[in-house]
Amino acid sequence: MASVQFLNVSHSYDPPGTPDDQRTWAVRDLSVTWEDGSANALLGPSGCGKTTLLNLISGLLPAPTRGKVLVDGRDVTGLGARERGIAQVFQFPVVYDSMNVFDNLAFPLRNEGMAESAVRGRVMEVARILDLSDRLKVPAARLNPADKQKISLGRGIVRESTAAVLLDEPLTVIDPKLKWGLRRKLREVQRALGKTMIYVTHDQHEALTFADDVTVVRDGVLVQKGSPKDLHDDPAAPFIGYFIGSPGMNVLACTLDDAGLDCGAFTVPLSPGLRGAASRATGALELGIRPEFVEAYPSAEEDSIPFTVTVVEDTGAYRILTLVTGDARIKARVAENFAAGEGETVGVRFPQAGIKLFAGGRRLV
Structure with a gap:
């Protein structure tokens, strides 16, 4: 040895x-x-x-x-x-x-x-x-x-x-x-x-x-x-987040503004801690969140972002939804009995605890 x-x-x-x-x-x-x-x-x-x-x-x-x-x-x-x-x-x-x-x-x-x-x-x-x-x-x-x-x-x-x-x-x-x-x-x-x-x-x-x-x-x-x-x-880079996991981490290009992270088609509010980290970053900002942390609702909820379901993958134990709004495409893992199908609109939230921030290809938090 x-x-x-x-x-x-x-x-x-x-x-x-x-x-x-x-x-x-x-x-x-x-x-x-x-x-x-x-x-x-x-x-x-x-x-x-x-x-x-x-x-x-x-x-x-x-x-x-x-x-x-x-x-x-x-x-x-x-x-x-x-x-x-x-x-x-x-x-x-x-x-x-x-x-x-x-x-x-x-x-x-x-x-x-x-x-x-x-x-x-x-x-x-x-x-x-x-x-x-x-x-x-x-x-x-x-x-x-x-x-x-x-x-x-x-x-x-x-x-x-x-x-x-x-x-x-x-x-x-x-x-x-x-x-x-x-x-x-x-x-x-x-x-x-x-x-x-x-x-x-x-x-x-x-x-x-x-x-x-x-x-x-x-x-x-x-x-x-x-x-x-x-x-x-704790992926050190967006590549790790996407490469590890099935499906891999959702990674979205974004910019910081007064309302939070502007991801193009929608904005994600940030906690003071995440905002502070993002404001100190150098290089292009990216938001990462794993499909299991994305919160999806069959109907619009307060402060939720509307996404359209384009694909439903049924694994038996749970479902993987492919969700689209504008140019943004993400995946969310939901329960087997989730009551929304392809073509329907769902509400989505990005809980702060599930968010990873990357800048210049490396993890901030």
Whole structure:
């Protein structure tokens, strides 16, 4: 087990000697620490630099263009993958189809020269953890992709010296029916062994259900790092608010005037605290509010803003309304028995407690 740390890491795939102002940066000035024994997710949209970061940890990219990579406090910048003790599980299961499950799991240990009696004991322990004990003699070629991915994970954790396990979108090719079970098993393994794991994904549901700590990256830049609750309740930027949550946060461009926040088609009154924060802001103002905090009424209420219902999405437990007024479009979560349908007008309020204010792309309050 080990912590993994980036210190001011920037990376470009441009040729050495390219001037910095002419480079395309995959990662830019990123500093972050993943603690020893923790379950982490590295989350962001496709092309944001996640796989580059993973390869910089594992040593598949030995050194970043700028900065340092530390594993358990040791500077490993420039060292090869073999010298780092990092295991990596890829999108597509990597197994030896010509071998059975036992020999697949045993391969890394035998490659290190471990005695066969010790190999057997360790393989049996890992197989038990992964629910593969009854398939040890089965050729890997006969297994489904989820079980093959378990073997890939097993080869990563079978060596007790493994410092950390990196999971690069490991559920990509897994049948939807099997995804939930495999994700649960990955989490169980992390808890049972206490190994540092970093799970890379563009899927917020996978990230939030696997990890205790989530690192969100956009365009190679760290946007926010924290628990799933931190990211949901206190997004550091409008991007986090919209990216985390289903549906994501409503984010509306606005300006401050005497009546409150002018959102174009309507104005939202502000408490003294919110007004003070907004008046001190520099940069473009944005109002954020999650759909579950939007108050919608089937008929006009005092001080409510009229919106038209354009879409009703029925989830069974509640409904998601798409509401429009002027150029503004928002979503609101309402009870299953909410008495308004498409084309009807509803009243909307924005309670102060649910409002987040952003300026220049960063959260004010």
